[in-house]
Amino acid sequence: MSLKEYGEYGGGQIVRPMTAVGWTSNSSTCPKDFTLISITEDGATANFTRTFGMKSGYYLCYSKELSGGMVVSDVQIITDKETIPHGYCYIAEYLEHRASVWKKKRVCVRVSPVGSVATAVLDIKLTAKSKMMLQHYTCVGEIHGYVMWSKKGQFSGPMPQAKPRSVTLDVRKLSLDSSPLPLRPSNPPPQPPAKLSQRRSTLQRKDLPDISADSSLTVITAIDGVPFTLHPKFESQMNDMSPQLNTQLTNIHIKSLQDIENEYSYPFSVEESAAKRTRPSVPAATAS
Numbered sequence: 001m002s003l004k005e006y007g008e009y010g011g012g013q014i015v016r017p018m019t020a021v022g023w024t025s026n027s028s029t030c031p032k033d034f035t036l037i038s039i040t041e042d043g044a045t046a047n048f049t050r051t052f053g054m055k056s057g058y059y060l061c062y063s064k065e066l067s068g069g070m071v072v073s074d075v076q077i078i079t080d081k082e083t084i085p086h087g088y089c090y091i092a093e094y095l096e097h098r099a100s101v102w103k104k105k106r107v108c109v110r111v112s113p114v115g116s117v118a119t120a121v122l123d124i125k126l127t128a129k130s131k132m133m134l135q136h137y138t139c140v141g142e143i144h145g146y147v148m149w150s151k152k153g154q155f156s157g158p159m160p161q162a163k164p165r166s167v168t169l170d171v172r173k174l175s176l177d178s179s180p181l182p183l184r185p186s187n188p189p190p191q192p193p194a195k196l197s198q199r200r201s202t203l204q205r206k207d208l209p210d211i212s213a214d215s216s217l218t219v220i221t222a223i224d225g226v227p228f229t230l231h232p233k234f235e236s237q238m239n240d241m242s243p244q245l246n247t248q249l250t251n252i253h254i255k256s257l258q259d260i261e262n263e264y265s266y267p268f269s270v271e272e273s274a275a276k277r278t279r280p281s282v283p284a285a286t287a288s
Contacts, residue, residue, distance in 0.1 A: 014156035016064040017120035022092040033065040071120040077141035
């Protein structure tokens with residue numbers, strides 16, 4: 001393979017698959033991202049002339065530009081009497097005005113999304129119609145005096161690229177010397193209740209994900225699932241106090257409702273007699 005098919009990335013080699021194959025009249029009509037096959041592997045000119053007396057012809061070309069997200073997973077040569085296989089298409093033609101390609105035999109390819117296949121066509125080579133064999137290549141077939149060979153294998157996908165961040169005009173106007181203003185979110189998170197301690201409220205804000213206002217969601221705190229146990233130093237004290245606690249528990253008398261009413265009964269007779277008293281009348285002369 002040529003140096004264009006390999007590249008260094010992170011100390012290892014990456015292999016680019018073919019993404020398109022086509023016919024072109026010459027280097028001027030060949031698209032920018034395509035490579036023209038001008039010479040066969042046995043040193044002959046790879047010009048597919050239509051007739052013996054014509055000086056101009058057409059060449060095979062291919063592309064390895066992965067921006068379209070498609071790769072060539074297979075290539076075949078069929079005759080004009082054969083039906084094109086399902087999923088295949090004839091290769092594109094980038095020819096001069098009024099130029100045409102020989103139609104007795106045609107090249108067709110199968111194009112697949114880059115993420116749907118593990119192997120693809122990595123290289124295409126031509127030889128003159130001879131007995132020359134190419135190692136690690138598969139013979140596709142004979143077309144117009146040339147033999148086409150293809151090499152298929154695993155390939156490296158496109159490297160992920162970081163998405164560009166859009167910078168607003170207000171941010172660009174800020175200088176490094178100016179002190180940044182505190183951020184004020186338009187929808188601040190709800191504040192924890194005042195009775196919660198500062199440590200617990202901090203844990204809730206840090207550990208809990210963003211929860212919507214849906215009442216069906218259950219709030220999980222940082223202490224959920226933690227078993228309640230006493231410290232070992234308190235267990236000994238509880239064992240020493242257990243006889244005394246048991247004695248106190250046995251002496252507890254549970255009062256009934258009647259006992260409580262008898263103990264705390266209040267007839268309100270004083271208030272009732274005070275309410276029934278009549279105020280003494282004052283003579284008018286004394287009042288004046």
